[in-house]
Structures are given as C-alpha cells and as structure tokens.
Amino acid sequence: MENKIVSKLQEDKKLLSIYFTAGYPALNDTVKIIRELEKNGVDMIEIGLPFSDPLADGPTIQASSTKALKNGMGTELLFDQLKDIRKTVSIPLIIMGYFNPVLQYGVEAFCKKCEEIGIDGLILPDLPLDVYQDQYETIFKKYGLINIFLITPQTSDARIRQIDAASDGFIYMVSSASVTGAKQGFGNEQTEYFERIASLKLSNPQIVGFGISNADTFKQATKSAKGAIIGSAFIKCLTENGTDGIGDFVKDIL
C-alpha cells in the first residue's frame, strides 16, 4: 500500500497541513481535533507529541506542550488515543516531536506502533540527518514511515541537495530564521528564499512552515511550494475558541 503522504502529494492542489499539540487544550481532544480537521478539508495533520523542552518552538507551542503534559499526555497514551483512528480518518497523519521521548520509548518500538496505528511519517527536528542515516533509516523504512527533514534560509544548497536525496516524501521548508510562531507574514527575504528553493528543482516537493497564520500567508507560501503548515496560529485558535472554532479557522484559510 502506498504511503498516504506520497499519494496526497500527487494531488493537483496546494496542501494545507495543520499542527496541533496532542493533549491540548484537553487531554482527550486528540481524536476530535483530527476528525474536525479532516471534515473541514485539511490535507494533512501533524500530531505534536509534547516535550518538556521544545527548543525549536516559540511561546505558543511551548505553552501548549506544558499544558498537555500537565493534562497527563504521554507517548503510550497518545498511541492509545490513536489506536482506532484509521477506522474513521483517511488523510495523512504525521507525528511531530522531539527525539528524546522517541528514544526512551525505543525507536523501533515507536516506529512499529506508528505502523500499527497507520501513522505515515515522522518529523523529529532534533534527529540530525547523519544520525538518522547511520542508525535509524532502515527502521523507519521497515515500518513504512517517511522521515521529514527541515531546511531553513541558512541551509546551504549543497546540504539541501543532501537532504533532498535522503527524503522520500516532502521537505519541511522553514520560512525564516526563527522558532515557531515568532514572525508574522513574509518579506522580500522570504520571497527570494522561496524562489531560490524553487529554482533548485528538487526531487521532493516542499511544504512551508513557520510564519503562516492566515489565507494571505498561506497563498504567499504556496506560490512556489506544494503546501504550507500552520501550527501556532491554530493553537491560538484552540486556546481562544476550543475545538468548536476549528471549522471556521480552516474555512478562513482555504
């Protein structure tokens, strides 16, 4: 069976991916949020496994992670919440988190569990490319998981090519030198960066993340990229409106 991320990337449309932190705002909102997002036309979902020390995240996602952990979220519980998710949800699901909780669960055990549930890919920002290739690539592939790497405006062309060669889904294109939720909107710098990446004609499509919060920034980000990811802005929406606000949030973007 083809990986759901791969088939989704073949669709002739710009993709909207939404990130949320599992266990936030309430511990058992996970499945409800996923269903609402799919129902409202989101293309892909990143389920955040909360971590105590999220280095690459700004205050919004940090706060949601802290709250989720306080609510009692954990690795085993997340897997338990997701165990029947494929009975009702068919869009690609990605788990995004930091490497340490995965390492403690056991990388192989974690990947195996993901396959059982029907998770399609992982984003682990602090699992570096060389360590992945040396130690974990065969495990990820054994369980049919796509590993998604990040690039930034500071990533050299040579390294982007390296990352492109190691990728088999999409490349997560961080829009600016920043943590999540730090910047609003895009300037000339981003436009140039988007164009530079487009001109590299990479073999993997790119999905832009960081700095996308509304229809305008979504449109800008997806001008040359295949799709865009919204995280902090969606978390803010959950904070303000709870899960009832999901439909309106997505409609405003698409």
Added chain:
Amino acid sequence: MNTTTKTQLPLGGKPQKGLYEVTKKGYYGEFGGAYIPEMLYPNVEELRQNYLEIMADSSFKKEFDQLLKDYVGRPSPLYFAERLSQKYNTKIYLKREDLNHTGAHKVNNTIGQILMAKRLGKTRIIAETGAGQHGVATATVCALMGIQCVVYMGEIDIARQAPNVARMKMLGAEVRPALSGSRTLKDATNEAIRDWINNPVDTHYIIGSAIGPHPYPDLVTRFQSIISEEIKWQLQEKEGRKNPDFVVACVGGGSNAAGSYYHFLHEKEVGIIAVEAAGKGIDSGESAATSALGKVGIIHGCKTLLMQTDDGQITEPYSISAGLDYPGVGPMHAQLYQSGRAEFISITDEEAMQAGMLLSKLEGIIPAIESSHAFAIFESHKFNPDDVVVVTLSGRGDKDLQTYIDYFKL
C-alpha cells in the same frame, strides 16, 4: 574570519582518538554528538569546522594566554591546605580557581570563546546562566571587548541571585528572564538556544559548561584544560611529581571538572573523582545526582546521561547550589562514569554546607557551595597519609553568602 597560521597544536593539545577525547563526529563513547534542529546546523557547523584551527593559531594562543595572565590573574595558585590535610590525614592541595577575576573558573572559557567569536566575525553574544557566575563572566569579557551581550536567566534565579544580576547590568549586559518551564538554568539554556535560532548570522552563543552539541563540550573543555595544565607543573614544583594520586572536582554540567581532569585522563595512576549534588538525598526526589538518577537521552543537543521520566520528559533537578542544579551532565563525564574511569560520589546539601563551613574555619577560605561539595568527600572517603589529592576550588563563596547566612543562621 581572520586568516590563521596553524603553527601549533590547539589549546589542550592534539585531538586524541582515545576513549575520553571526542571523536571527529563529536562522541565520547556513545555520548555526545550534535542533536540539533536544522536551524542551528549552520552555526554549529561553522564552529565545528573552525574551532581547532583557531585554537591552534599562534596569535590566538598568545592573546588568550596574555589575557589569562594579565586580566584573569593566572596561573591560579596550587595551595597546600595544611590544616585540612592534618584533619583528614592526607595531603590536600587546592587549585584556587576562586582567585580568578570574577571569582570562578568560568572566565577561562568566556575569554577563550569571546576571542573565538571575534575571529568568526560575530558581533553579538548570548549566554545562559543559572547562579549568574557564567553570566557575569560572559558580561565581563563582552565589556572588555565592547561587544553586545544578552544573558538568559531563569526568572526564579533572577530573584534569588540579585547581586549577580546587578553585576551583569553594571557590565553592560542585558539580562532577559526565561519565563518558560521551571524558570531556572535548563530553561535559560532553552531560551538562549531559541535566541540563536532567531539570530543565526551575527550571534555567537557562549555556552558556560561542557555540555551542548559538539563541538561545545570539547571546546569548553579545552579552554578549561588550563586548570590541569597548571596543576602538572605546579605539582612538579611542590612535590617533585607531575601527577597527583587523585584529582577531585564538583560536577554540574562539568566544566571545572573537565578542565581539572583533562591532562590526567590517560594517566592511569591518577584517580579521578567527580562529586555530584545529591540535594536532599538521592532518593528524596529533590536531587541533581545525574549519574545515579539519569538515563541516556538527549538534552540541549547532546546525548548524555540526564534525569528524565520514563516518557523522556526532562525532570527538574534540585540542589542548594545553583551551579550544580542541572538535569544532565557533560558527555565526557557520562563516558567517564560509564567506563569506570572516574568515581562518582554524591554529596547532600547538608554535607556540602558543613564542608564549606569547615574550609572557612580551617583555611580561611569561604568556598562557593558548588566547590563545597568536592570538599565534603573527605568525611566519608579515606585517603592514605601520603596520597596527594588535588581538589579544584572552582569558585569563591561571596555569591553564596545569603545561603550560608540562612542555613547557619549567621
């Protein structure tokens, strides 16, 4: 970057492929590495590619040595503690890092890193600090060089270390509170890393301990290795031998310990003793004894031993000493522990405070509470009368006066 002339070995000597020195990929055994998000890759890679070359440059070394001598006041004395030796019936020498400018060993590293930052063309410095010693040492060198300085410090630490916050401000640094998590050292480090992600081009991050992604543990260790380099010739002068029987240091992240051990790692006859903070007791739930309580994991970009839940969430450490209050330990120390090369001893708050009081009374030296932990081992650990035991006195106790006052109702 300035052009460098590679005429000498880097500070700390040639990188060895031994068990205790870092490999090219940044590992000490299974520990170390650079587990960093891609956003940090260019900064860390720039440093990795250049640090040994810069350290090997003769003009760099000259400038570093000159500042250590004229500004820091090195060499720091190796002092024979006669009354302490009598009490414990062994020969105890103190390596007096407390006599450095700014009052601790931290400045050895900040001098080195500020010179390195200049060579890399950086115009802005960031740092994390717990008790404020590393923050002060960073603010100091930034004032010296006229470079902008931002120090991240947990909101709770800012409240309890007011004198050091004032020092940093006088030195022209901006002190930014870390408001996330437990609002202490761990979180200050997170904030500094986030700052670096947001400012990847002009900023150098001066990490204060032998922690973080490769090359930081090795870089910091090499700058601190001046401690064991001096011990060797000082001991030769005093005892007619280069190697002590034991070298003892306290370990939080482990920079003073790394520097104290460095030149003895391959000298098999030298016993290495690492002293961790047990806080209120290893099993009390309020401890920072990482070797006893930690498991292998990733913290601040490095694979090492750290205190964490079964789920891999990093837990809050506790020690009366803010400098040892860190949930991880440098990767070199994790390897020294795992390989059995070093003996790890944990000391409670109570034992450390008593040892601090004893050193004050017997030798007229009020130690930092971090260092007090190292002196506390003599109560339970017996040495032979002719053993030469060097203890690194990593810092002075001025900053801890309030804690001593409260503890002993002075």
